Amino acid sequence: MSNPCKDGIVLIGFMGAGKSTVAVELGHSCHLPVLDLDREIEHFSGRSIPEIFADSGEEAFRRSETEVLRRLLDQAPLILATGGGVIGRSENWPLLRQLGRVVYLRVSWETLLVRIGAGEGRPLAGDRECLQALFEQRLPLYEKADLVIDGEGGSPVSVARDILRTLYWEKA
Numbered sequence: 001m002s003n004p005c006k007d008g009i010v011l012i013g014f015m016g017a018g019k020s021t022v023a024v025e026l027g028h029s030c031h032l033p034v035l036d037l038d039r040e041i042e043h044f045s046g047r048s049i050p051e052i053f054a055d056s057g058e059e060a061f062r063r064s065e066t067e068v069l070r071r072l073l074d075q076a077p078l079i080l081a082t083g084g085g086v087i088g089r090s091e092n093w094p095l096l097r098q099l100g101r102v103v104y105l106r107v108s109w110e111t112l113l114v115r116i117g118a119g120e121g122r123p124l125a126g127d128r129e130c131l132q133a134l135f136e137q138r139l140p141l142y143e144k145a146d147l148v149i150d151g152e153g154g155s156p157v158s159v160a161r162d163i164l165r166t167l168y169w170e171k172a
C-alpha cells in the first residue's frame with residue numbers, strides 16, 4: 001500500500017487559504033515534522049514578519065524565504081505551510097519540490113477577503129486593490145502545483161483528508 005505522506009507535502013496558496021491549519025491536520029496523519037515557513041523565518045531572524053517588512057523591506061523578506069527553504073532541505077520530507085508569496089521567485093520552485101509534493105489550496109477571492117479581514121500581521125494586506133491585483137497576478141503561479149485541492153468548502157480536517165486521498169490514489 002502506498003503512503004501518501006512519503007514524499008512530504010508543501011502547501012501553497014494565497015493569504016487566508018488555510019495552509020497553516022491544514023498543515024497541522026496533515027501532521028496528525030503523517031508522521032513527519034510540521035513546519036510553517038513564516039515561523040521558521042521569524043525564528044532564524046529573531047524578528048516578526050511585520051518587523052522584517054518594516055525594517056528591511058519586502059525584497060529582504062523574499063531572500064530570507066529562499067534561504068530558509070534551503071536550510072530546511074536537510075529535514076525533508078516534511079509537512080510545510082508556506083507564505084502566500086513563496087511562489088514568486090523561480091529559484092524557490094525546485095526547493096519546494098525537494099521538500100514535498102506541492103499542493104495548492106485553492107480558495108475564491110471572496111472567501112479569502114473575509115478570512116483576511118483587516119489583514120493584521122500581514123504587511124501586504126493593507127490595501128484591498130493592491131491585494132486583489134496580487135491575487136490575480138499569482139493565480140497562474142499557484143496552478144503550477146503538483147496538485148490543486150479545493151480549500152474553500154470543507155473544514156481543515158476534510159481538506160487534509162482530500163489531500164491525502166488524492167495523493168494516495170495518484171500513487172496507487
Ligand code: S3P
Nearest residue numbers: 014015016038083084085122123
Ligand atoms: C505573504 C504572505 C504571508 C507572509 C508575508 C507575505 C504574501 O503569509 O509570508 O506576510 O506575500 O502573500 P500567509 O500566506 O501565511 O499569510
